[in-house]
Amino acid sequence: MDIKFLNENMMGPNAWLIAEELTADLSLKKGMRVLDLGCGRGLTSVFLAEKFGVQVFAVDLWTSATENYERFKQAGVSELIVPLQFDALQLPFAKGFFDAVVSVDSYHYFGNNDTYFEKVLKPILKKDAIVAIAFPGMKYEVHGNIPEEMKPLWEADALEMWHSIDWWKPKFETHLTEFKISEMGCFDRAWNDWLSCDNPYAVEDRLMIKTDNGRFMNIIKITGNIF
Numbered sequence: 609m610d611i612k613f614l615n616e617n618m619m620g621p622n623a624w625l626i627a628e629e630l631t632a633d634l635s636l637k638k639g640m641r642v643l644d645l646g647c648g649r650g651l652t653s654v655f656l657a658e659k660f661g662v663q664v665f666a667v668d669l670w671t672s673a674t675e676n677y678e679r680f681k682q683a684g685v686s687e688l689i690v691p692l693q694f695d696a697l698q699l700p701f702a703k704g705f706f707d708a709v710v711s712v713d714s715y716h717y718f719g720n721n722d723t724y725f726e727k728v729l730k731p732i733l734k735k736d737a738i739v740a741i742a743f744p745g746m747k748y749e750v751h752g753n754i755p756e757e758m759k760p761l762w763e764a765d766a767l768e769m770w771h772s773i774d775w776w777k778p779k780f781e782t783h784l785t786e787f788k789i790s791e792m793g794c795f796d797r798a799w800n801d802w803l804s805c806d807n808p809y810a811v812e813d814r815l816m817i818k819t820d821n822g823r824f825m826n827i828i829k830i831t832g833n834i835f
């Protein structure tokens with residue numbers, strides 16, 4: 609991992625570390641077509657191309673394809689990655705197109721409902737395609753009983769998207785074989801890397817993570833294969 613590239617391009621807890629843990633037991637293989645959904649500045653796309661030699665379709669809403677293309681060239685993996693700027697709600701791909709989807713720290717923005725996976729994402733994945741998704745979550749549902757000290761630190765719209773394993777589980781379990789959902793072990797390291805960079809959003813997040821002190825927030829990972 610190139611530390612300068614990482615520090616310039618993190619948009620939250622270290623996506624490279626999260627992707628490493630998320631994909632550790634997966635059988636991603638050279639030549640597979642992988643959707644990196646909500647790739648941001650493409651750290652995870654570079655990771656997937658470098659580590660597995662897969663062909664990555666790097667889709668993001670906020671980051672332009674041109675900016676990501678420049679980054680992929682800088683990282684020396686642009687031959688393996690197709691940068692695209694699209695809304696995850698309106699993906700332009702053919703049915704059954706992808707061998708895998710990997711999504712880090714973005715699925716909770718658009719997939720936090722009962723229909724997204726089944727109606728939008730699943731149709732563009734092949735049968736048996738690998739699904740690997742990680743996002744910020746909660747150890748339990750705090751909504752309706754928000755700890756006083758966290759009230760000024762958690763923004764309402766972020767809180768809307770952060771849920772527990774029990775809340776997420778039914779959205780995936782009937783669609784996946786080898787279904788697994790768990791808290792990720794890299795929480796502290798991934799957050800520390802983000803909090804110690806000088807991005808103003810990271811500086812803002814420092815008090816939140818300090819006050820939480822390992823009590824409420826987590827990072828959840830989901831893996832499985834399409835039925």
Ligand SMILES: C[S@@+](CC[C@H](N)C(=O)[O-])C[C@H]1O[C@@H](n2cnc3c(N)ncnc32)[C@H](O)[C@@H]1O
Nearest residue numbers: 619623646647648669670695696712713714717
């Ligand atoms: C916190 S950033 C994380 C980016 C990157 N995955 C990472 O971990 O570095 C959240 C990302 O979700 C993406 N996102 C949010 N809503 C989206 C949507 N409807 N379609 C595609 N991407 C979306 C944003 O563009 C943003 O880059």
